Amino acid sequence: MAAIHKTNPSLQVTADHQIKMAEAPIEKPGYGEVLLHIKCTGICGSDIHFWKTGRIGPLIVESDCILGHEASGVVLKLGEGVKDFVIGDRVAVEPGMPCDNCWLCREGRYNLCEDVKFSGVWPHHGTLQRFKVHAAKWLHKRTPRTPLSRPPRHPSRRTHPRSRRGNLRCWPHWPNRSPLFPRLWRTPLVITDLEPQRLAFAKKLVPECETYQVSRDLSSEDNAKGIRKLFGESEYGCPETVLECTGVESSIINLKFINRYTDTWPAGIAAVKGKLMDLKPLVSHVFPLEKAVDAMHICADLSQGSIKVQIVDDVEIKPEDVE
Missing domain, CATH: 3.40.50.720 (NAD(P)-binding Rossmann-like Domain)
Incomplete structure (x- = not known):
């Protein structure tokens, strides 16, 4: 009989600028949501910033919060109403979940939504945990052959094919x-x-x-x-x-303001699938989830020469292994 996974290790930042490994509850997916096994999360500068300073502008860490938002994973369970995914699908996680109700969302400028729930920004827990519930609408299917340790990053859209230099x-x-x-x-x-x-x-x-x-x-x-x-x-x-x-x-001479992302995941996935980008050389350090604290220290220390630090969870988990 398969072992039931009841533990959910996570990397959390505290209000007093500490980071720690701690157990988090395993949530059940609600309507339109899925339960993911997060297989890989890249550390972002914002994760380090929340740790070191406790805030980014008005976004303040007021209590323990799970960090992480650059993630890929595997679908383990489906909530009611989810029709576009099946158990076992490999997905990239778009971390910002807007309200879908405001006029900005209705116009397609969902990155400007003032009621967004962004993974890893207090009070919304992020992807540096084994299991995470996420809205299915904000997941993007990966091809079976694309390693989950290569989350697609959005390519620059300010360049032009006629730009020569x-x-x-x-x-x-x-x-x-x-x-x-x-x-x-x-x-x-x-x-x-x-x-x-x-x-x-x-x-x-x-x-x-x-x-x-x-x-x-x-x-x-x-x-x-x-x-x-x-x-x-x-x-x-x-x-x-x-x-x-x-x-x-x-x-900086000219300011062009941008807030979060809009429709960049499909473009990034297509670029990786079409072999326009080889992301493998960018990954300088890989740590298991249990060593996430060490990964954060490496990433924060410029003398270590890190490029992209990733935290992976190679534990094999089947849907029936989770209650």
Whole structure:
């Protein structure tokens, strides 16, 4: 007889800026919901931010909360009314569940919904747990051959096929976009960063690119001149597109506000399925769920050189193993 799983290990952040492994209840799926076995969650900078500072703007951790939102899993149980999934389906989890009732949701701009329930943002528990209930509407089927440890990240939509030259400022979000660049641009593509090891990784990941190590000893203008030289002397060689991926305020000239995501999961899944992106090289560290605290410490320590840290749960669980 199969063993019944009654434990649900989870990684939780506390209101006093601590992280801990703790048991969480195994919920039953309600109408329109499914019970998932979360197989893989990538650590995001927001997870680290909630841990270290206890808040992101007005979003404050007021009590224990399970972190995590970059996830893939397997459907274990179906709630009433779920017709688009079957038990055993492999899915990517879209973490934001909007209200579906406000005018923003009705217009298709659900990422702006003020009543969204976002996984891993207090008081809504996230995906760094073995079992999670999630609305079926916000799950996206994965192909059987796509590893669940390769959650699709949304490709950049601000590029254009006619853009021939680009400059990409590296950390922390450039690895999610860089595999697409050779498909979108002709050369040159210049990637810049302060850290030489990150530039070495960039060159390995995108051999077609040129790299430039920004010097702290030079002025912004002198660094810009050094970058500009890599595109050639002609005015026609100047970069047409710059993607700023660091989030450093001093690097930002124009502000284009965006809040969460809209319809990006299908595009990401299609890009992976069509082999437009090879995400495997981006995963630098993998930890089992039981070692999630160690994973968070590695991710928070820049000296460890992490790119994407993933937390996986390789325990084999059948639907009949869960009450």
